[in-house]
Amino acid sequence: MITGSTIIFYLLASLTLTCGFLSVTTRQIFRAAIYLLFSLIGIAGLYFWLQYEFIAAVQVVVYVGGIVVLIIFSIFLTQQAGEKLAKQKPGRKIFSALAVFCGFALTMIQVYQHTFYETSETPLPTTVFNIGKKMMNVNEEGYALPFEVISMLLLAAMIGCIVIALRSKPETK
Amino acid sequence: MNLLLLIGAPLLTAVAVLLSRNREQVKWISLAGSVVQLAVAFVLLFAYTGERAAGNTAQMLFEQHHVLFASLNINFHFGVDGISVAMVLLTSFVLIAGVLVSWNIEKMTKEFYFLLILLALGAYGFFISLDLFILFFFLEISVIPKYLLIGIWGSGKKEYSANKLALMLMGGSALILVGMLGLYFTAGHSFDIMALSQKNIPTNVQYIIFPLLFVGFGVFTALFPLHTWVPDGHSSAPTAGSMFLAGISMKLGGYGCLRVATYLLPEGAKEYAQIIIVLSAIAILYGAFATMMQKDLKYINAYSSVSHVGFSLLGIGMLTQTAITGALMQMVSHGLMTALFFAVIGMIYDRTHTRMVNEMGGLMKVMPFITTVLFIVGLCSLGLPGLSGFVAEMTVFMGSWQRDDLFHRIATIAAAMSIVVTAVYILRAIGNTAMGPLKNAGYLQLKDAAWNEKLAAVILVAGILAIGIAPGWLNDLLRPAAEEIMNKIGGK
Amino acid sequence: MMEPGLYHLLFISAALFFIGVYGFLTRRNLITMLMSIELILNSVNLNFIAFNKYLWPGKMDGLFFTLFIIAIAAAEAAVAIAIIINLYRSHQSIDVENAEELKY
Amino acid sequence: MPNSTAIALIPLLPLAGFLLLGLAGRKYLKNSSGIIGTALLLASTVLALYTAYEYFFVYGRVNGVYQQFVPLEITWLEFSKGVSINISLIIDPISVMMLVVVTFVSLMVHVYSLGYMKGEERFPTYYSFLGLFTFSMLGLVLSGNIFQIYIFWELVGVSSFLLIGYYYDKPSAVAACKKAFIVTRFADLGFLIGILILSYSAGTLDFPTLIQRLTSPGSDEIKTAVTYSFLGISALSWGAMLVFIGGAGKSAMFPLHIWLPDAMEGPTPVSALIHAATMVVAGVYLVARLFPVFALTTPAVLEIIGWVGAVSAIIAAVIACTQTDIKRVLAYSTMSQIGYMMFALGVSSYGGGGESGYTASLFHLFTHAMFKALLFLGAGAVIHFVHSNEMKDMGGLRKYLPITHITFLIACLAIAGIPPFAGFFSKEAILLAAHENNKAIYWIALITSGLTAFYMFRLYFTIFWNKPHVIHGEKHGEGGWAMMLPLVLLAVGAAAAGFIPFGEFVSPDGKPIESKFHLGFSVAPVALGVGGIIAALWLYKKQSDKSTKLAASLGRLYKAAYHKFYIDEIYLFITRKVLFNLVGRPAAWFDRHVVDGLVNLAGNTTQAVSEGIKKVQSGKVQQYAIYFLAGVILLAVLVIYGWK
């Protein structure tokens, strides 16, 4: 029984995987960034499909709006937009592919052999309200501490980036 | 008698050496410190014999407990029996002689004496420890000073030798460590030798642990074929270093083989005794034959040490009371003798600047005192009655002979054969250095021993003679202790 | 075709994960390696969400995990890009094969 | 009862001399050391004579049997219950007899050396060594414990070593002293193992107990000892045999005699003392000391002893005929005479009338000490005069050295067995004993006795007659009274000692035995002796080429004898080629290259592996990631599938 939802799912899935795959194989760096963008959008789509709208939104905002843009900027900064990427040695490719395949196979075998525990919990709606309430809660099942931690992390990352990227005078050594 | 004196005296000396300002101070402080230690050792001897005479029959005297790591049941447990007393005495003798012969060290004098005294500290601590952990601690303390002594003040391929020595000895202690931990866990979390000796350690565990411990300590005492650090180490070390190395360090191993491996694991000892005997008989003969071909005086003494120390191990392997007593006597005797031998070699080398036997000759003419000492020590080495070597070797032979099956008989005879080979190489060495025509006219200018060298030699010769002429006191010291050990092992 | 469910999502996520790994292992450009890392993190996010949705909807552990991972990914990417740019300044290259001065 | 202080002082006085002169002699007593040493020894000698008198004539004999006394016993080293080395003094006929011999000869040598060694740089050292030797030898003869005897056995060995090497800057002296020590050491190894066997079997080290336990046929010790055997020979026989090997080494019995001729490198008085009169007979003493064990428990070994003695006697005599160094001739002669003593013991038995050999042997020991010391001291005087040991440098010396000449002649007559000199009596007794018990040995002994007379007179004629002496440089006399007095005293001894009724005093069991004496029996040996003398007279009285012709006609035999039957060469081959090259060198090589090589190999392998795996750390971050991933996967597979 093929429903629309199913078709959408498969479309999103194939978009994600194809773009992801192309993103790591194309030899044009700019295209790689664009493929990555679409792959991420595909994932956002899947979040939508799963009815996790908040996450989907964050995904689009942070990834598509933030990280990919950052990456594209840095591509421009390193002035390599037009060039083709250097080829990897075939030996490395084969080994990597082999290792990756083994890892994938192993994971999938374990996943499919595993019978997941069927839960009977009542689902907690993933509304923004619920999310926000939990985020600010300092008690049981609250996420205030991680929130603080991540803020410190972002602060530190910011400081780090500033120091590194704004190096005063590039002395020629 | 507070045994902590034996640790405190060297420790204080070492600290004082570190704090002293100039060379002269360093030397005199070290000498004073070693005299004090000698005095303490003698006080210990008299206190010990006094206690025994007063009828104290406890296995260990002057026991002390101080908790160190309570949660691991590691304690400072000190105590002495006759064996420890004898070894402590030996250490103090060698130390004072070592301090004296190094009187003219110019390079980094302070460090040199500091390390020397640290080495002695390790030895004292080792001999009086009754807790395996502490024992191991002191054993390891004595490794690195040796390394530095050889590496910094040595000669020849000193770095190579120092490295080899340190690594082989550490390899040995690694095995000891494993054995020790094995004991600790099988016997219910205790490192205490006295407590462990009361425990019944399962036979199959003994079969595993005994070789670890015995081989580990065996490396220290040049168990064949793990002896190769001996020739290199001895030959590269400075005089006092060689004296300590052969005189004391090798005894640490022998003591450990007996007190730890054999005493605590009697079943293991019985199981492996034949292998020990074979190895030590090989070491005795093979060491002697290898000595025969050496041309460097230090190599001669080094290989002969391998051969002589073999008697200690042989005695232990024989597992009879007399043989063990003999083994212990051999340790004491060899300690004094070999220290003296190295001292003499050092004196000769300081003057002739060679250690090659064939480059010397007729030294008796120019340095009668030194050559006389050389004669004494040589004769001691080949087991002349009246000197300590004879007493020890004969006791080993007598003890070994009590095992009356063919295997032990043949091993004993093989070991006894070394007395001939020993005579050959000792006479060859003495004959070529002291006797014969004077090879080098330049030697006529050489001076005989200075006061410090004479004093050092006299102290050690006194020790050798004290054992050689009247062995009774040493026998009385060692035999009851050996008896305790044999009681535990069972057998003759 | 089957009704899409947990296993499908897990397959996608695992596939994406290993695609990312493959990219990380074979890409010679540092920035593309960084992109592969993003793929890896996204696959993990998908996993969390899928588990949260299908197995443990009672709490929002998976969801929050995803949320924080996204934040971390941003921070990590920022620092990584800063470093890469710095490296580019001194090496004049962002080929990973050229950054192998430190070895053996 | 024996006076233990006096007896203990006998060895201790020389020891005091050794210590005093050894420690202080060089610096403070340079000139007086000889006198001090001699004085101490004189005291010792007087005490020894006093002890002998007291023992033999006052308290020693109880109910007609000489008793054994142990007046002093100190536990020196206890091995286990009942088995200990005791330093003890044993007083019985042989030890007392030996005391007299040792102190007397030593005193003579001390006195003689005052003249002979005068002006030597290491004069005090010489006397201190003499003191050490005398002490050790006296300690040896007084030993009441088999291990004690071993102790002093070694000590006499080392004093002999020191004295042979007295001229330490002469390479030949150094070689000789080493050889002497090592060869005897080899024999001592046998002795040591023999001691171990005997003491283990007997459960004691004390002579009286040991002998008692090992000779009573029913005792437990014997029973257990007999059950042990090796190569089909019982443990006790092995023990006895090995002990005898020790004795044979010290007493220069074939084939362990090679050190003795070389030992002549030492100063001549030393040769007289150590290598003629005292130390070399220690082996005989040892066998005599343990005689009951040999005779009663291991008669087979005793027979071997007899044969070894006989063979040594004749071989040495043959070699002595060909040597040209006068001291070497005397050395071989010593060996030959000790062979006599040995086989005399060998043909003896304990009790039952056969014990005359024992008495004869010790009698010969006694007389031999006199005349052989005399011969050496005389030879010393000759050497002193001509500064050479070689016969070819001598001749016609009777005019220059009259006293030496006469005393030397007396000694030669004594050793040749011409009545009424001392040697005649003792040798007759030996031959008689041999005749009674073992005919073959008797014949060998007879031939030897003829040869003895021949080579001794060959020596005598070559030195004092033959060609006229040409004096080089300034002429000097025979040496002072110090050298002459001992010669004269010893000559008296050599002439008169034979009249002592030795059988009265010395026998295996302390009971006197009657000295048998058959006039008829003496004819053969005396005739042979005279024949030998005549032959020597004919060949050597005048300078002629008769002797060379004779030598040429003997061809191979002469050559072999001249080269001492190549025994030295065989030894050299065994030591140099076999022991050094085939054992020592490979052992040293093996140690450096295999054992040490393995240790180094372990180090080098580690280094090599370390070098080999450095490629893993390639500096490429992607490669690191591959290893990472591979590690994860492998670990996962192992954990999931491997350890389930």
Place this chain on the structure above:
Amino acid sequence: MNEFLTLMKSELLVTAIIFLLLFIKIGKGIKNESLLSLVQALLLVNFIAGFFLNTTGNLFGDMFYTNPLIVFQKNILGLGVYLISLLCADWLKKSEHLPEFFMLLLSALLGMFLMISSGNLLIFYLSLELATIPVAAMANFDLNKKRSSEGAMKMILSSAFSSGILLFGISLLYGASGTISFAEIPAQLDNSPLQVLAFVFLFTAFAFKLSIVPFHLWTADVYEGSPIAVTAFLSVISKGSVAFIFMTTLYKVFQPMQEIWYNMLVMLAVATMVIGNLFALRQQNIKRFLAFSSIAQVGFILVGISSNDNMGITAVVYFILVYIFSNLAAFGVAAVISDQSGRENIDDYRGLYKTNPFLSWVLALALFSLAGIPPTAGFFGKLFLLTAGGSKASYWFITVAALNMVISLYYYLRVVRAVFMEKNEHPVENLKPGLPVKLGLIICAAGIVLIGLLSWIYDYIHSLS
């Protein structure tokens, strides 16, 4: 609220310092010397404060957990950072970015504190990243050096890769157990293959952080490239903190899987010791040398961890305490020499004793302690680790570990040999380290000598664990 203050006092103090620095930086800014002294003083306060008001409790549900042992561990780390601030004072003074450096350093420290205290996988992961990302930035602080950037790049990429795997593992674990709380996980573990797989993924993240073979390859490169202060921080503080949480995780969370991880630990411990030692043998650069030696040390820590009981916890905590002193002393000396003469090769150390006896003795002491030679504390540390590992009575395992001590001695002695025995025509000139550096070195040396002999320290740790 009161509880909040006492339980999180370390974290709060560190955060306060970070913000103080931030304000100083944003504000006028003060001279490096005085700022450095201030920071040192604050760190000391932080260290001392760690000794007071130690209680057990949870915060934020079960996300934050603390007890005296954890506080003690935090104190060890705080002490380490204080020592680094002393030892690297000479280098720091010259740095243009001193406040930033400390902000990052303290952020990382904060991350470690939280990590040790973390009560669920989320907070664990976040604090792990907090402890990593700033350090990667710090690794690049030698801004003009190519090697520094290269090291930083390797670190950030490798750690991102490793956290990818970690997260994948966490997600699977979450799926298979339904919880991310440490307290609830053990009940849900049934050793099904998927859980085991997830555990292996999780495990490798620890392994990566601890530089366990074969996940160690980044270590040496990063250590060599980074400024020495960062290297010291990485090799001592960072490792220590991960070791603590690793141990807690294994003992508390994955106790039901103990058979599995015991086997893994044994195998990896052996590989780590052997490979670490083999690589350390040939190193020329002192930092790289110390990197490999620290890998080998981790192998020994694993031996201790494998014991799975109190003795193991005590031994590991004790060892890390000792290790901080020993390794920091070595790094301190290396920092002085590298900073003032620019030399970092072991060959350059030849003849050092002639010109710099004080530095030489401290270095020798440190190396002996690392090698486990008495009477230094390292001896006790190593021995207790092996004792703990020996409680399972696997002789071959302990033998291998003990023999590896011998190999490690070889290369430590190589440095000692260079310093004391070998001759050099151009030895390092006589260096004059600043007062804080000297103080730091003396503290380290005293620690090395005394910790072993002051046995109550060990017993104290034991009473906590």
